[in-house]
Amino acid sequence: xxxxxxxxxxxxxxxxxxxxxxxxxxxxxxxxxxxxxxxxxxxxxxxxxxxxxxxxxxxxxxxxxxxxxxxxxxxxxxxxxxxxxxxxxxxxxxxxxxxxxxxxxxxxxxxxxxxxxxxxxxxxxxxxxxxxxxxxxxxxxxxxxxxxxxxxxxxxxxxxxxxxxxxxxxxxxxxxxxxxxxxxxxxxxxxxxxxxxxxxxxxxxxxxxxxxxxxxxxxxxxxxxxxxxxxxxxxxxxxxxxxxxxxxxxxxxxxxxxxxxxxxxxxxxxxxxxxxxxxxxxxxxxxxxxxxxxxxxxxxxxxxxxxxxxxxxxxxxxxxxxxxxxxxxxxxxxxxxxxxxxxxxxxxxxxxxxxxxxxxxxxxxxxxxxxxxxx
Amino acid sequence: xxxxxxxxxxxxxxxxxxxxxxxxxxxxxxxxxxxxxxxxxxxxxxxxxxxxxxxxxxxxxxxxxxxxxxxxxxxxxxxxxxxxxxxxxxxxxxxxxxxxxxxxxxxxxxxxxxxxxxxxxxxxxxxxxxxxxxxxxxxxxxxxxxxxxxxxxxxxxxxxxxxxxxxxxxxxxxxxxxxxxxxxxxxxxxxxxxxxxxxxxxxxxxxxxxxxxxxxxxxxxxxxxxxxxxxxxxxxxxxxxxxxxxxxxxxxxxxxxxxxxxxxxxxxxxxxxxxxxxxxxxxxxxxxxxxxxxxxxxxxxxxxxxxxxxxxxxxxxxxxxxxxxxxxxxxxxxxxxxxxxxxxxxxxxxxxxxxxxxxxxxxxxxxxxxxxxxxxxxxxxxxxxxxxxxxxxxxxxxx
Ligand SMILES: Cc1cc2nc3c(=O)[nH]c(=O)nc-3n(C[C@H](O)[C@H](O)[C@H](O)COP(=O)(O)OP(=O)(O)OC[C@H]3O[C@@H](n4cnc5c(N)ncnc54)[C@H](O)[C@@H]3O)c2cc1C
Numbered sequence: 022x023x024x025x026x027x028x029x030x031x032x033x034x035x036x037x038x039x040x041x042x043x044x045x046x047x048x049x050x051x052x053x054x055x056x057x058x059x060x061x062x063x064x065x066x067x068x069x070x071x072x073x074x075x076x077x078x079x080x081x082x083x084x085x086x087x088x089x090x091x092x093x094x095x096x097x098x099x100x101x102x103x104x105x106x107x108x109x110x111x112x113x114x115x116x117x118x119x120x121x122x123x124x125x126x127x128x129x130x131x132x133x134x135x136x137x138x139x140x141x142x143x144x145x146x147x148x149x150x151x152x153x154x155x156x157x158x159x160x161x162x163x164x165x166x167x168x169x170x171x172x173x174x175x176x177x178x179x180x181x182x183x184x185x186x187x188x189x190x191x192x193x194x195x196x197x198x199x200x201x202x203x204x205x206x207x208x209x210x211x212x213x214x215x216x217x218x219x220x221x222x223x224x225x226x227x228x229x230x231x232x233x234x235x236x237x238x239x240x241x242x243x244x245x246x247x248x249x250x251x252x253x254x255x256x257x258x259x260x261x262x263x264x265x266x267x268x269x270x271x272x273x274x275x276x277x278x279x280x281x282x283x284x285x286x287x288x289x290x291x292x293x294x295x296x297x298x299x300x301x302x303x304x305x306x307x308x309x310x311x312x313x314x315x316x317x318x319x320x321x322x323x324x325x326x327x328x329x330x331x332x333x334x335x336x337x338x339x340x341x342x343x344x345x346x347x348x349x350x351x352x353x354x355x356x357x358x359x360x361x362x363x364x365x366x367x368x369x370x371x372x373x374x375x376x377x378x379x380x381x382x383x384x385x386x387x388x389x390x391x392x393x394x395x396x
Numbered sequence: 397x398x399x400x401x402x403x404x405x406x407x408x409x410x411x412x413x414x415x416x417x418x419x420x421x422x423x424x425x426x427x428x429x430x431x432x433x434x435x436x437x438x439x440x441x442x443x444x445x446x447x448x449x450x451x452x453x454x455x456x457x458x459x460x461x462x463x464x465x466x467x468x469x470x471x472x473x474x475x476x477x478x479x480x481x482x483x484x485x486x487x488x489x490x491x492x493x494x495x496x497x498x499x500x501x502x503x504x505x506x507x508x509x510x511x512x513x514x515x516x517x518x519x520x521x522x523x524x525x526x527x528x529x530x531x532x533x534x535x536x537x538x539x540x541x542x543x544x545x546x547x548x549x550x551x552x553x554x555x556x557x558x559x560x561x562x563x564x565x566x567x568x569x570x571x572x573x574x575x576x577x578x579x580x581x582x583x584x585x586x587x588x589x590x591x592x593x594x595x596x597x598x599x600x601x602x603x604x605x606x607x608x609x610x611x612x613x614x615x616x617x618x619x620x621x622x623x624x625x626x627x628x629x630x631x632x633x634x635x636x637x638x639x640x641x642x643x644x645x646x647x648x649x650x651x652x653x654x655x656x657x658x659x660x661x662x663x664x665x666x667x668x669x670x671x672x673x674x675x676x677x678x679x680x681x682x683x684x685x686x687x688x689x690x691x692x693x694x695x696x697x698x699x700x701x702x703x704x705x706x707x708x709x710x711x712x713x714x715x716x717x718x719x720x721x722x723x724x725x726x727x728x729x730x731x732x733x734x735x736x737x738x739x740x741x742x743x744x745x746x747x748x749x750x751x752x753x754x755x756x757x758x759x760x761x762x763x764x765x766x767x768x769x770x771x772x773x774x775x776x777x778x779x780x781x782x783x784x785x786x787x788x789x790x791x792x793x794x795x
Contacts, residue, residue, distance in 0.1 A: 147737050149738075149757070149758065150666040150668075151666075151668050152665075152666065152667050152668040152672075152736045152737075153667075153668055153736070154667075154668020154669060156668075157666075157668045157669065176737055176738065176757075177737040177738060177740050177741065177757075198668070198669055218754065218756060220741045220742060220743050220756060221742050222740040222741060222742055223739065223740060223741075223742040223765040223766060223769070224740070226740075228740055228741060230741075230756055230757075288528070289530060289531045289532035289535070290531070290532045290535075291532075291535075294531075297782075299782055299785070299786075300782070352772065355772045355776075356772070356775060356776065356780075356781075356782075359530050359531070359776055359780065360525070360530060360554075360555050360608075360773070360776055360777070362772070362776070363601050363602050363769070363770065363772050363773045363776065364599055364600065364601060364602065365600040365601060365602060365604065366599070366600070370602045370769070373602075373769070373772075374602065374765075374769060377732065377739075377765065377768070377769070378739060378740055378765065381732065381733065381735070381736060381737070381739050382737060382740070385733065385736070387675070387677045387678065387733075390677065391675075391677060
């Protein structure tokens, strides 16, 4: 048993921590959120140069051969700055599904460009009715000759407005919730027939609902085997669940520490409010929740590495337990700040926002609790 | 003990229903029902309709224009209003400053201010909190120094809800020496927002809206006749007002209606196959809230019954504040949960009345998270839930 980070892992963490501390203060983040496209192209280039975009990919795919432990390290550090650059949609989801299901040629074509920082991706898997059931796919792709024709509605596709290519989970056969008959197609984001309803998200990220109307895609854009995509999709969504859970662990650390600091400086009744034991115990709870969250994050990462990729039960355990912690830490941070906690001007409210949405994406706390119990 | 309505009460219920059906403006109903942005004009329009009917002020004494309703009638009104998605009366004039004016104000003040509040001609805001006086309100520093027939007011009030709509503000100010005890130093002053020297700046909340403000006073001259009661008695008056504020805060009827529509929504939300409402964990969460709400409803009725026999709402009203806000916040959270991925889109324009574009997500899913974020305020304002527990410890448990 060994809980120490390797030298490389420590270096990666240090370099992200340095970036977040020096170049990603709250004001900078808010400016980026409000900017065109909602992320900084410069930062993206920097991430590529520093090799962060290579972390989760296997060496044979041109990556750094990152483990799940590396992945959570990356995300935990980014979470400390609630970084909005599209690592999850482009690298973990988009890149992840290509790495998981793509042919050698597809990987070579796309992953290299992605790791150089020159490709933005989105992964359209969810639908309005599907909730967290990745097999619930009504969007149809019909094959005729050398192409597929896609029709349907994909819900809340992260980064879709910035993406060069969108990987779409479609039904090529079977009924709406059949496990078989699900396929993946790589679609150019500007393909004719895609209507985008873009929006910023409540936590400062970007997304869109996508409506496909007779969108024609060459058959060569099929990713993986026709009709057999479900387990790859679930693997990638699970890794994204672990990634945002790790992001939450980082965000919680900052959130509880900021709360402790604030209560030491905020005076009411002639004393710092940190003096009130009613508040002290609640901050002790926040601290405990963060520690527990960090532990279960590492458990899930180590178990996943031991399983050679994704350990569903361990990831569900982590996502569910961390969701519970994120809820408590976020709510308590706002409460203990008082009025200033519900304002847009203070960073804590924005950590709270992200700690909230993380509970409901890639499987909610309850969904993962149930899956954990059933596995 | 008896929970049934009498003949007269049933007739009253019918009258309320009829009135709401005929007179409650549909556009306001639609806004409230769908969580759309409410404008100042909406409140004014509705309140004037209530005034015409003689139902503007359920809690005021009859002599000033109150309805004279019994607790049961108020209960009926609250329930029917909630069911019809009635816009709640803006509290600052009707429920906060008016009771102070009719209880402690002089005859002239009553005549000058109460009719305009009743008819909704004047918009009031509450100037209590300051940057350094939140939970510890008594440490407020805004000063009012008497100079002839005027007070010269200096200081900053903050968190002033809808202060940018307001014509008048009621303030707690310091008239005594800075080191003087609250019991003798704080006064209750009414200030015209148009007086030179007042400036209002916005504070944006987590849902991206302007709801609260900072109000700055720089050498603002206020006629002494705007003082309520006596100098140095403001703290006592304000305390009365705070208990009023708290009895109105449980919002049981409102939460009951929300709970019902939430169940319906969850029954119609696919959970990737079966309905979300059939999910055992979700179902238990809903039931837990319902149990809390049922208990709260009867706690509120017990409190109202006690008040109607002449007892002042005591520290027990803290229970209503704490549990009422906990239930409301739990419902907010379930709304986010039902939205699932659709809690993410932030589509502000969708929540303006008359938006013609396509809505993102089912129903008002896209409003769930902003509302949840915004409503974290309810356990903070009106005396935070921690302060309420301190009150219970001190005043009830004798700790
Ligand atoms: C949206 C919104 C609207 C508002 N509208 C108005 C308005 O219209 N007019 C107005 O005058 N005010 C208004 N308020 C102000 C509100 O009443 C204050 O925010 C509230 O009194 C808390 O004060 P504070 O924000 O300074 O927090 P603080 O008093 O600094 O409290 C911070 C935290 O410490 C806790 N705490 C403080 N003292 C103790 C203690 N002794 N024991 C245990 N815990 C303690 C609090 O509960 C809180 O969790 C509004 C506030 C908000 C958020």
